Amino acid sequence: MSKYETVIGLEIHAQLATESKMFCSCSTKFGAEPNTNVCEICTGQPGVLPKINKKAIELAIKTGLALNCKIEPMSVFARKNYFYPDLPKAYQISQYELPIITGGHLEIEIPNEGENSNSRLRKKINITRIHLEEDAGKLVHKGAERIMGSEESLVDYNRGGTPLMEIVTEPDIRSPLEAKIFMEDLAHLLQYIGVCDAKMEEGSLRCDANISIRPVGQKELGTKTELKNMNSFRFVQMGLEAEVARHTEMKASGEKIIQETRYFDTKTHDTKSMRSKEEAHDYRYFPEPDLVTIEPDHKWIEEIRATLTELPEKKRERYINEYGLPNPIAEVLIATKSISDYFEECLKIENKPKEIANWMLVNVMAYLKNKNLDIKDIVFSPRELIELIKLIEKGTISGTAAKEVLIKALETGKNIKDIVSESGATQISDEGALQQIVKEVIKNNPKQVLQFKSGKDPVIMYLVGQVMKESKGRAKPDLVQALLRKELS
Amino acid sequence: MNKKPAHELLSLLKNKKVSAVEIVKSTYEQIEKHEKEISAYVTLTKELALKQAKAVDEGKRSGPLAGIPIAVKDNMCTKGILTTCSSKILHNYLPPYNATIVEKLEAAGAITIGKTNLDEFAMGSSTENSAIKTTKNPWNLNCVPGGSSGGSAAAVAADETVLALGSDTGGSIRQPASFCGIVGMKPTYGRVSRYGLVAFASSLDQIGPMTKDVRDCAILLNVLSGYDEKDSTSAKLEAPDYTKALIDDVKNLTVGIIDELMGEGVEGSTKEAIEKAVKLLESKGAKVKKVSLPHLKYSVATYYLIAPAEASSNLGRYDGVKYGLRSKEAKDLITMYKNTRAEGFGPEVKRRILLGTYALSAGYYDAYYLKALKVRTLIKEDFEKAFKDCDVLISPTSPIPAFKIGEKANDPLSMYLSDIATIPVNLAGLPAISIPCGFANGLPIGLQIIGKAFDEETILKAAYTYEQNTNWHKEKAEIR
Ligand SMILES: [Zn+2]
Numbered sequence: 001m002s003k004y005e006t007v008i009g010l011e012i013h014a015q016l017a018t019e020s021k022m023f024c025s026c027s028t029k030f031g032a033e034p035n036t037n038v039c040e041i042c043t044g045q046p047g048v049l050p051k052i053n054k055k056a057i058e059l060a061i062k063t064g065l066a067l068n069c070k071i072e073p074m075s076v077f078a079r080k081n082y083f084y085p086d087l088p089k090a091y092q093i094s095q096y097e098l099p100i101i102t103g104g105h106l107e108i109e110i111p112n113e114g115e116n117s118n119s120r121l122r123k124k125i126n127i128t129r130i131h132l133e134e135d136a137g138k139l140v141h142k143g144a145e146r147i148m149g150s151e152e153s154l155v156d157y158n159r160g161g162t163p164l165m166e167i168v169t170e171p172d173i174r175s176p177l178e179a180k181i182f183m184e185d186l187a188h189l190l191q192y193i194g195v196c197d198a199k200m201e202e203g204s205l206r207c208d209a210n211i212s213i214r215p216v217g218q219k220e221l222g223t224k225t226e227l228k229n230m231n232s233f234r235f236v237q238m239g240l241e242a243e244v245a246r247h248t249e250m251k252a253s254g255e256k257i258i259q260e261t262r263y264f265d266t267k268t269h270d271t272k273s274m275r276s277k278e279e280a281h282d283y284r285y286f287p288e289p290d291l292v293t294i295e296p297d298h299k300w301i302e303e304i305r306a307t308l309t310e311l312p313e314k315k316r317e318r319y320i321n322e323y324g325l326p327n328p329i330a331e332v333l334i335a336t337k338s339i340s341d342y343f344e345e346c347l348k349i350e351n352k353p354k355e356i357a358n359w360m361l362v363n364v365m366a367y368l369k370n371k372n373l374d375i376k377d378i379v380f381s382p383r384e385l386i387e388l389i390k391l392i393e394k395g396t397i398s399g400t401a402a403k404e405v406l407i408k409a410l411e412t413g414k415n416i417k418d419i420v421s422e423s424g425a426t427q428i429s430d431e432g433a434l435q436q437i438v439k440e441v442i443k444n445n446p447k448q449v450l451q452f453k454s455g456k457d458p459v460i461m462y463l464v465g466q467v468m469k470e471s472k473g474r475a476k477p478d479l480v481q482a483l484l485r486k487e488l489s
Numbered sequence: 490m491n492k493k494p495a496h497e498l499l500s501l502l503k504n505k506k507v508s509a510v511e512i513v514k515s516t517y518e519q520i521e522k523h524e525k526e527i528s529a530y531v532t533l534t535k536e537l538a539l540k541q542a543k544a545v546d547e548g549k550r551s552g553p554l555a556g557i558p559i560a561v562k563d564n565m566c567t568k569g570i571l572t573t574c575s576s577k578i579l580h581n582y583l584p585p586y587n588a589t590i591v592e593k594l595e596a597a598g599a600i601t602i603g604k605t606n607l608d609e610f611a612m613g614s615s616t617e618n619s620a621i622k623t624t625k626n627p628w629n630l631n632c633v634p635g636g637s638s639g640g641s642a643a644a645v646a647a648d649e650t651v652l653a654l655g656s657d658t659g660g661s662i663r664q665p666a667s668f669c670g671i672v673g674m675k676p677t678y679g680r681v682s683r684y685g686l687v688a689f690a691s692s693l694d695q696i697g698p699m700t701k702d703v704r705d706c707a708i709l710l711n712v713l714s715g716y717d718e719k720d721s722t723s724a725k726l727e728a729p730d731y732t733k734a735l736i737d738d739v740k741n742l743t744v745g746i747i748d749e750l751m752g753e754g755v756e757g758s759t760k761e762a763i764e765k766a767v768k769l770l771e772s773k774g775a776k777v778k779k780v781s782l783p784h785l786k787y788s789v790a791t792y793y794l795i796a797p798a799e800a801s802s803n804l805g806r807y808d809g810v811k812y813g814l815r816s817k818e819a820k821d822l823i824t825m826y827k828n829t830r831a832e833g834f835g836p837e838v839k840r841r842i843l844l845g846t847y848a849l850s851a852g853y854y855d856a857y858y859l860k861a862l863k864v865r866t867l868i869k870e871d872f873e874k875a876f877k878d879c880d881v882l883i884s885p886t887s888p889i890p891a892f893k894i895g896e897k898a899n900d901p902l903s904m905y906l907s908d909i910a911t912i913p914v915n916l917a918g919l920p921a922i923s924i925p926c927g928f929a930n931g932l933p934i935g936l937q938i939i940g941k942a943f944d945e946e947t948i949l950k951a952a953y954t955y956e957q958n959t960n961w962h963k964e965k966a967e968i969r
Pocket residue numbers: 021024025026037038039040041042043161
């Protein structure tokens with residue numbers, strides 16, 4: 001049996017993070033009562049005209065720049081015509097022949113097969129095009145899963161008209177794992193530059209795949225199938241694995257693969273036929289006469305480029321080289337945009353990357369994970385974290401006490417200074433107050449005192465420890481030692 | 490009162506010689522007298538109109554058209570007022586919003602008399618394609634008023650309103666204006682907002698004035714014109730005061746007579762009337778020359794690919810889901826679509842949807858739609874060339890005067906061909922006016938004056954000069 005190579009190309013739909021819809025001013029907010037974020041335009045009333053949301057164009061251009069693409073000097077909206085109740089105009093405004101963005105690539109890291117498992121390989125996945133379009137509404141069916149056979153179907157146009165960006169890749173992906181990694185990296189990038197919140201489970205990022213297999217060495221592509229309904233990163237890999245297996249089995253048994261659209265059944269973990277090529281729609285695309293062409297001028301593109309935040313990969317390098325952070329720490333910090341934003345906010349106040357990273361990773365992020373919160377959800381500001389680090393440095397509080405203060409600050413939202421003064425967590429630097437504890441420790445540890453006096457100097461550290469314990473960590477260790485030595489001399 | 494043009498009424502109102510309520514009441518008296526024979530209106534808004542008139546008289550409603558009755562074609566959305574497009578499929582449709590031009594009329598203080606009849610979705614040249622009623626020509630009740638703005642044209646001609654709005658995709662303002670002996674102008678594409686005009690063919694549709702004379706046309710155009718941010722295809726240009734163009738002087742104008750539109754198929758007295766009109770302009774100092782637009786002969790064919798293609802997409806939304814008719818025979822999604830559209834659309838609309846769907850289909854797109862777009866560019870270039878030497882171009886608005894009701898109803902092709910003079914203007918996106926210039930067997934003849942893009946002023950100047958030196962616009966139909 002000959003060996004087969006898998007060929008995958010992806011079509012990704014990303015919901016753009018705009019406040020308002022693609023062609024009207026309705027809110028894109030998720031979770032409103034059905035049909036409340038609607039107007040005459042997004043419900044397709046007779047006589048209405050679309051008006052392009054400039055922000056959506058901006059975000060598409062931003063994506064194009066981040067993916068090393070060409071921003072087309074002129075692009076055109078087109079109508080994709082088909083009937084369905086979630087599509088109020090009976091056409092979707094999309095882009096067809098002249099998309100806003102062409103060319104480009106995203107570099108991903110894939111495991112290097114054959115080598116030891118830690119080694120990784122960098123690979124370029126080429127982007128064919130990115131175009132803009134509007135989303136459809138949502139249907140709810142009674143008595144059936146689909147509209148056919150349902151007793152009653154209701155439509156909610158809240159989502160209708162939400163701006164979408166379709167990203168199409170070249171058939172450069174060679175395995176389901178690669179597809180998953182690409183999706184994860186792309187999601188990360190989109191989040192990072194703030195164009196999409198990229199949550200596959202919530203549908204703000206969706207992925208369809210074109211997949212085929214061919215004997216290794218063969219140039220021409222095999223018959224492809226289109227796979228839909230892979231609504232998580234894991235399902236992208238699982239769905240594609242199932243489909244590759246199906247293709248391989250069919251080839252092995254000499255069956256002919258039919259060009260068709262299939263969906264991944266997340267319950268049975270296999271793929272099922274949706275419609276054949278013959279049943280495919282003729283969308284009768286033609287240029288949208290209600291809109292003018294998009295011609296972004298050079299100045300605007302440069303303005304957008306200026307707002308483009310540093311991409312994750314670049315950031316990671318900078319964290320390692322400029323701040324001297326170890327790679328694993330840098331990776332955690334860049335993994336989420338809000339975390340690295342927080343980190344950099346802190347750095348702006350006080351240039352102490354290692355201390356900040358340490359406190360963020362060990363304490364703040366542990367707390368967030370525990371409570372299932374995002375760093376954006378908490379009141380605790382970078383200014384407060386710096387305050388805490390400064391208090392430790394000045395010796396006002398000890399590291400142990402600082403941890404408790406931090407937890408309290410995270411939980412209550414109170415500021416560090418107030419918590420410290422309220423709890424009395426300040427270090428005891430007053431000799432009189434410590435004198436009492438020192439005396440008591442000497443009295444309660446006659447054996448160690450004797451050892452010290454007979455010349456075993458390191459024993460002093462044990463006694464310091466005892467004083468610290470008694471003072472609940474609030475004593476200043478060097479002061480304690482000085483007092484002990486004075487008392488025992 | 491209702492028989493006078495708006496500019497006369499405005500000065501009477503200003504001098505308190507007449508009240509807005511009196512004007513509106515006399516308009517409705519005329520409607521009560523003649524509407525049964527004319528059938529110009531789909532909906533009358535008498536109560537609202539009287540309220541608005543009262544507000545004008547009390548000084549609570551003002552603007553450049555305060556107190557002036559206007560009829561709005563029933564394919565323009567009026568919030569809370571029935572907007573049917575003369576179609577069964579929208580027989581019960583109450584728009585949740587106002588078209589931009591309706592807002593502008595409101596701000597101008599105009600009084601809405603009612604909504605006028607049209608060929609269903611503005612598809613037709615006789616208003617016979619209305620699913621609601623057949624409008625009659627006030628000059629001869631056995632004849633059509635033209636279309637698709639037949640209701641508006643007949644209402645103005647029968648003095649059932651002072652002003653009216655029409656929409657023009659291939660001649661739908663100018664041809665009925667010509668058939669009914671009134672003034673009708675299609676402004677440059679982009680001059681007037683289309684927001685709220687129920688789309689037939691988006692790249693061709695344009696709203697415009699239908700009036701008793703040229704001055705009224707300029708006054709109404711002043712109110713309608715201007716950029717609208719809701720319409721991306723509206724032009725970001727300052728609209729001038731068109732009444733300033735009303736000068737009785739054509740001395741420095743070069744008038745081109747379109748050769749292709751004066752030959753075969755043009756009825757005798759129509760040709761004569763146009764030639765006389767040209768002589769008049771010449772006698773007033775205009776330079777006259779013949780021009781040829783060789784691609785004009787393809788314009789009807791081009792139009793009947795582009796307009797139905799856009800229409801087939803624009804009319805997809807009438808599916809029974811959201812508003813309008815939903816077939817009672819619907820058992821599931823597919824039968825809901827099929828039956829709703831089968832019951833809701835008339836034969837002409839269906840014919841054009843089929844034509845357009847075909848033209849856009851995979852495998853036919855290049856041969857039909859794309860080729861039509863290319864020819865459209867050639868026609869545009871023909872006009873550009875002609876306008877290098879001419880300030881305005883002239884032709885008959887229609888090669889024939891109003892025809893008999895039913896005469897062409899079963900011959901769509903000959904109906905289509907009667908729009909030969911008006912269609913090219915839409916394809917080129919240019920402005921054009923039709924003004925009365927004579928009669929043939931008691932039926933009015935229209936003179937079409939075409940201008941350069943966004944140069945409505947020169948058209949108005951030429952039209953005004955002609956009107957000042959003739960009396961055709963003062964002739965009134967005797968309705969019987
Ligand atoms: Zn909306």
